[in-house]
Amino acid sequence: MIINHPLLGPRDGAEFTCLGDASLINRPDWQSTDADEQFYEYLYLRDNPAGMHRELWYHEYGDRSWLVVTRDTLTHDITKVELAVDVARREGRGK
Amino acid sequence: MRYSAWKIFWEGMTGNRGWKPVWREPEPKPEYDAIIVGGGGHGLATAYYLATVHGKTNIAVLEKGWIGSGNVGRNTTIIRSNYMLPGNEPFYELSMKLWEGLEQDFNYNAMVSQRGILNLFHSDPQRDAFVRRGNAMRLAGADSVLLDQDGIREMCPFLDFDNARFPIKGGLAQPRGGTVRHDAVAWGYARGADQRGVDIIQNCEVTGFQIENGVCTGVETSRGAIRAKKVAVCVAGSSGRVMAKAGMRLPIETHVLQAFVSEGLKPLIPGVITFGAGHFYVSQSDKGGLVFGGDIDGYNTYAQRGNLPVVEDVCEGGMAIMPMIGRARLLRMWGGVMDMSMDGSPFIDKTHIDGLYFNGGWCYGGFKATPASGWCYAHLLAKDEPHPVAAALRLDRFRRGAMIDEKGVGAQPNLH
Known part of the structure; x- marks a missing residue:
């Protein structure tokens, strides 16, 4: 698998580790009244789709950046790679 | 037909003309007492034990492909019960005991070899x-x-x-511990269930569930709708996409x-x-x-x-x-x-939808569990209560904080 890193260009998939669904960016608000329910769903439940999947990859043997990779779980085709920090900012998270 | 050394000898002497297909190819009936979704090792074992232990035979096993095409024919055939945690080990030891008597029980040579x-x-x-x-x-x-x-x-x-x-x-x-001929496990359970009247329906993909007012009353399939009082899903790697058809998200x-x-x-x-x-x-x-x-x-x-x-x-x-x-x-x-x-341990449980049951989350350890999984799932379907050794394998255990995490790595499936 080749991951086209937005800063470094095409890199071998073996340099990365996968954390899982990109929804893990959206950590719930710990002060909300139903925080326990939200954290249960956030931490344990997954969409687990057969098809397009947005997921977090970490460039462990590289520049240590977090990426959001859009990948087809049926074919392993990667259609989009973004820096996770850009995605998080766009979704109103982080600074 | 019962297999025996004498039968092999007789067929050898008479040109092997007497062997019959090991199971029938029935058309789906409009309604069953229970439908098992997934004709892998666990589904077939469930049907077999429902028929033999609980006397329930108005049952269909629906398989998308052919019997033995999934993980029951893809694993590395190892059986063992070397787990540690209380929620797991008695279950896997029950499985080991069932492996030890399996071939005599279903009269099929599964080449169970306790080579350690x-x-x-x-x-x-x-x-x-x-x-x-x-x-x-x-x-x-x-x-x-x-x-x-x-x-x-x-x-x-x-x-x-x-x-x-x-x-x-x-x-x-x-x-x-040891190894078992994995295809023979599927074939032996399929033959045993079929002989007792269970319909094994191949090339029949479940495309949806009929759910009315929180009660599951049947399934939609590529071969038409089939009604059932109970629908039991055990589809291993496809768990996520099958249960999504019932609107469920899983910890998988x-x-x-x-x-x-x-x-x-x-x-x-x-x-x-x-x-x-x-x-x-x-x-x-x-x-x-x-x-x-x-x-x-x-x-x-x-x-x-x-x-x-x-x-x-x-x-x-x-x-x-x-x-x-x-x-x-x-x-x-x-x-x-x-x-x-999410904790590396499986589920054998009812869902929040009445009449819909789920068996999955086997990670890469499903083969060794085949007999006990079938045994406990059949118990749950027949009696509507979990089998004592599978009582911890519940879907709500993450909500309750009662994880069974053998490796202690937390909610990260790729580390289990």
Whole structure:
């Protein structure tokens, strides 16, 4: 698998580790009244789709950046790679 | 037809004209008492035990492809009950006991071979952990033997004992572990269930569930709608996408696990051997091929194939404990999709939808669990209460904080 890193260009998939669904960016608000329910769903439940999947990859043997990779779980085709920090900012998270 | 040595002799003398197909090819009926979605090892075992133990035979097993096309024909055939935690170990030990009587029970040669499993350790702390595990196994009625280096040398003289990085200090053995001919397990259960009147319907994909007012009353399939009082899903790697049709999200990710077979060699490996410092396990099939595997690839996938980094990792593990494996040529490799749960342990439970049941999250350990999974799932379906040894394998255990995390790595399926 080749991951086209937005800063470094095409890199071998073996340099990365996968954390899982990109929804893990959206950590719930710990002060909300139903925080326990939200954290249960956030931490344990997954969409687990057969098809397009947005997921977090970490460039462990590289520049240590977090990426959001859009990948087809049926074919392993990667259609989009973004820096996770850009995605998080766009979704109103982080600074 | 009952199989026996006499039957083989008779058929041999009369031109083998009397053998019948092992199961029927029935058309689906409009309604059943229970439908089992997924004709893999677990689904067929469930149908078999519903028929034999609970006397329920108005049952259909729906299979998308053909019997034996999924993980029951893709695993590395290992059986063992060397777990540790109270929610798991009695369940796997029940499975081991069922394996021991399986062939006589369903009158089919599944080649159950209790050639033993040996988990190597490479350091003193690891020895301590294995002593603890061995004692936990014994508390649940399983067998375990702690071996020192001399004991291992006697059994497996070919291992790299003095490896500079990971010297072999000893191992924990379970002599009752071993291997089973995996296809024969599917065929034996299918034959046994079919003989008792269960309909095994192949090439019948479930495309949706009929759910009215929170009650599941049947399924939509590629061969029409079928009504049922109970619908029991056990579809392993496809758990996520099947249960999504009932609107459920599961604590499961689907990953791929690869397996490998070498060319046929003379008898070499006495049982199953696992590496304690990396992820590698190997056994030898009756045809002589070395059957081995290691880690899952580590990312979500429904493709039944993996990538090369894990191939390299598995082969490095093999070279680290038995360098002679480098002289064997690889014959085949393949992948199967695993329903990796958030704590590495499975589920056998009702869902919040009445009449809909779920069995899954077997990670890469479903094959050894086949008999007990079928036994406990049949118990749940027949009596609507969990079997005592499967009482901890519940879907709501994460909400309750009652995880069964053998490895202690938390909610990250690719680390289990």
